[in-house]
Amino acid sequence: MFNLFRKKSEIEKLESTFKKLMKEWHELSSVNRKLSDEKYAMAQALIPRIDQLKKTNETF
Template identity: 85%
Template sequence: MFKLFRKKSEVEKMESNFKKLMKEWHELSSINRKLSDEKYAMAQALLPRIEELKKKHEAH
């Protein structure tokens, strides 16, 4: 309940965006392969940044 009013961290925002892109990728995979591949590439591009932010967060 208390998380309801808490702002999302940058990592949480990026993870949410990643999940959204992966969902769109899956939905488009049988409809439009080109657009599906673009969504997948966008999602994969977020992974290194997410991992980097997680490492920084763990270090602190």
Template identity: 90%
Template sequence: MFNLFRKKSEIEKLESNFKKLMKEWYELSSINRKLSDEKYAMAQALIPKIEQLKKAHEIN
């Protein structure tokens, strides 16, 4: 409850976006294969950014 007004960190924003894209990818996988593949590629492009931010956060 106390985190209600807390701003999301950059990592949390990217992870949320990743989850959203993966959900859309799953839903489209049986309907539109091309669009599904695009969503999957977009989600996979976020992984290195998330890992890079996590490593930078661990160092600090």
């Protein structure tokens, strides 16, 4: 309830984008293989950034 107006952190935004891309990848996997592979590659490119942000947040 109180998180209604809270701004998303950069990690939350990246994770949301990652989930969206993976959903699109799955939907496209049986229709258009090329677009499916592009969505998957875009999602995988986000993983190092998410991991990096999580590691920096652990130190605080």
